Amino acid sequence: MEFSSKLLENAVNEVSRLPGIGKRTALRLVLHLLKQPKEHTKFLTDALSQLRSDVKSCKKCHNISDTILCDICSNPNRKEEIICVVEDIRDVMAIENTGQFRGLYHVLGGKISPIEGVGPQNLNIDSLVEKVQNGEVKELIFALSSTMEGDTTNFYIFKQIEKYKVITSTIARGISVGDELEYADEVTLGRSIINRIPFEQSIKG
Amino acid sequence: MEFSSKLLENAVNEVSRLPGIGKRTALRLVLHLLKQPKEHTKFLTDALSQLRSDVKSCKKCHNISDTILCDICSNPNRKEEIICVVEDIRDVMAIENTGQFRGLYHVLGGKISPIEGVGPQNLNIDSLVEKVQNGEVKELIFALSSTMEGDTTNFYIFKQIEKYKVITSTIARGISVGDELEYADEVTLGRSIINRIPFEQSIKG
Numbered sequence: 001m002e003f004s005s006k007l008l009e010n011a012v013n014e015v016s017r018l019p020g021i022g023k024r025t026a027l028r029l030v031l032h033l034l035k036q037p038k039e040h041t042k043f044l045t046d047a048l049s050q051l052r053s054d055v056k057s058c059k060k061c062h063n064i065s066d067t068i069l070c071d072i073c074s075n076p077n078r079k080e081e082i083i084c085v086v087e088d089i090r091d092v093m094a095i096e097n098t099g100q101f102r103g104l105y106h107v108l109g110g111k112i113s114p115i116e117g118v119g120p121q122n123l124n125i126d127s128l129v130e131k132v133q134n135g136e137v138k139e140l141i142f143a144l145s146s147t148m149e150g151d152t153t154n155f156y157i158f159k160q161i162e163k164y165k166v167i168t169s170t171i172a173r174g175i176s177v178g179d180e181l182e183y184a185d186e187v188t189l190g191r192s193i194i195n196r197i198p199f200e201q202s203i204k205g
Numbered sequence: 206m207e208f209s210s211k212l213l214e215n216a217v218n219e220v221s222r223l224p225g226i227g228k229r230t231a232l233r234l235v236l237h238l239l240k241q242p243k244e245h246t247k248f249l250t251d252a253l254s255q256l257r258s259d260v261k262s263c264k265k266c267h268n269i270s271d272t273i274l275c276d277i278c279s280n281p282n283r284k285e286e287i288i289c290v291v292e293d294i295r296d297v298m299a300i301e302n303t304g305q306f307r308g309l310y311h312v313l314g315g316k317i318s319p320i321e322g323v324g325p326q327n328l329n330i331d332s333l334v335e336k337v338q339n340g341e342v343k344e345l346i347f348a349l350s351s352t353m354e355g356d357t358t359n360f361y362i363f364k365q366i367e368k369y370k371v372i373t374s375t376i377a378r379g380i381s382v383g384d385e386l387e388y389a390d391e392v393t394l395g396r397s398i399i400n401r402i403p404f405e406q407s408i409k410g
Contacts, residue, residue, distance in 0.1 A: 002301050004263075004294065005271045011256040014249040018234050027295065029223050033257060034269070040222070041257040045250035047219040051212040052238060052246040058209075064239070066210045089209065090232065096207050 001027070062107040062124045064089050072096075072104060079103045081138040085128065085157065087111050087150075091143060103141075106131070111144060111153040120156055132161045139167040146173055172197075206232070267312040267329045269294050277301075277309060284308045286343040290333065290362065292316050292355075296348060308346075311336070316349055316358040325361055337366045344372040351378055377402075 001023055003009035008030065015026035033041050057063070058070035065071070072078060072092075082103030086092055092105050108123045131137050140161070144150035158168060174192035175184050184192075206228055208214035213235065220231035238246045262268070263275035270276070277283060277297075287308030291297055297310050313328045336342050345366070349355035363373060379397035380389050389397075 002298060004275050004277065004297065005256075005260055005269045007252075007256040007260045007271055008269050011252040014252040017245070017249070019237050020230070020233070025225075028225075030253070030256065031294065032224050033253065034260065038257055041253055044219040044222070045254050047212075047216040048235070048238065048246055049250050051210075051216040051235065052243055055210055055212045055239065064210045064213055066212055070209050072209065089236065092209065093207060 061105045062109060062127070063092055063105060077102070081136065082141065083128075083131065083137050083139070084141040084143050086143050087145065087153075095143065103139075108144075108153065111147075111149040112156055113149045123153070125157060125160070128157065129160045132164050132166050135164075137166050139169065142168065142170040144170075266310045267314060267332070268297055268310060282307070286341065287346065288333075288336065288342050288344070289346045289348050291348050292350065292358075300348065308344075313349075313358065316352075316354040317361055318354045328358070330362060330365070333362065334365045337369050337371050340369075342371050344374065347373065347375040349375075 001012075003012070011030045012023060012026045015021060015029055016023045018026075021029075033044070054066070056065050056068060058065040058073055059068055060073040061070060063070045063072065067074070073080075079102055083106050084095060084101060084103055085106050085108060086095070087108055087110055089107055092107060095101050095105075106124065106128050108125065108128075110118050110123055112118060112120055112123065128140075132140070140157075142154045142157070144153055154170065161168070172195065173188060174195065175181065175188065181189065206217075208217070216235045217228060217231045220226060220234055221228050223231075226234075238249070259271070261270050261273060263270040263278055264273055265278040266275060268275045268277065272279070278285075284307055288311050289300060289306060289308055290311045290313065291300070292313055292315055294312055297312060300306050300310075311329070311333050313330065313333075315323050315328055317323060317325055317328065333345075337345070345362075347359045347362070349358055359375065366373070377400065378393060379400065380386060380393065386394065
């Protein structure tokens with residue numbers, strides 16, 4: 001791509017370093033900003049700069065927060081002895097949206113993935129094990145993705161805490177509500193039969 | 206979407222104002238920046254701010270430029286009496302990439318589109334007509350998109366300049382090089398037959 005302006009080239013290069021944004025998309029976005037009033041660019045760059053410099057990681061659950069303790073951890077109505085272990089703050093947002101969970105979270109910051117060079121030492125695992133050691137936790141709910149990396153991470157954490165008295169569970173895997181059986185993959189369908197639940201329980205949700 | 210941080214929410218809102226970027230994509234991009242070193246965000250925001258405040262529009266062709274006259278307009282080897290009329294600087298880049306054009310450009314900044322509220326007065330048409338009036342131009346090549354808006358814009362400009370002595374042409378429309386006839390749409394195929402060119406000429410390109 002040949003640019004008529006170094007400033008434009010520089011901006012397109014920086015934007016295209018974002019994941020999933022190619023040079024053409026970056027050019028489209030940057031030209032859009034040039035057509036908008038100057039304040040739009042200022043609002044955008046200010047919001048990103050402020051976020052990057054001021055945002056905190058909750059010292060208890062590692063969720064993204066504006067304060068030292070996040071809103072969830074500092075809420076006295078949440079049950080702090082039940083902890084849901086997730087990869088990422090997007091998972092916290094997804095579970096919060098269901099309105100079904102009243103415990104706290106623990107954000108690992110990813111999952112163990114040798115291919116991507118992520119080992120247990122790169123994740124917030126030690127602080128989780130510490131909470132269990134200190135007897136703060138009654139139940140740990142693993143809510144990681146159902147992939148090899150997710151299962152490996154679950155298993156690694158489980159091995160670290162199995163000697164302590166704590167209930168562990170994983171979220172249920174099965175056919176999505178509203179899905180038709182014939183389109184479900186075999187593994188999911190197989191698991192959903194093995195882990196079947198009493199009918200009376202199924203009609204409560 | 207419920208956010209655990211106002212700073213995060215603000216950043217996601219600003220990013221999702223960009224065209225084609227929804228809230229989820231914006232969240233993914235912003236979380237990516239948070240995982241990268243702080244300099245990445247600084248480079249990105251600096252590049253966008255500098256571009257927005259310092260970039261110029263070439264006073265001759267309205268191309269994006271770091272200087273008052275763009276590199277193309279200030280190049281003494283280009284033929285300034287042949288002007289290619291385009292909508293947008295992306296079209297300049299596309300034509301420059303072919304290496305087939307040695308004249309100058311005139312960037313309209315869009316096309317006439319009543320639906321989007323773009324009239325002739327919103328485009329760089331007067332300065333083009335002025336160049337023709339001043340006798341600077343021998344040939345005008347219309348290279349606008351082959352849509353109703355593009356055709357309307359071509360026609361509007363043509364009406365303004367037809368009384369002056371200037372050759373006008375439009376870029377050829379036809380079957381793309383490498384394309385198979387059976388997949389071409391009827392209008393394109395029809396035009397490519399009407400505007401057929403001598404065989405000797407076709408094997409030169």
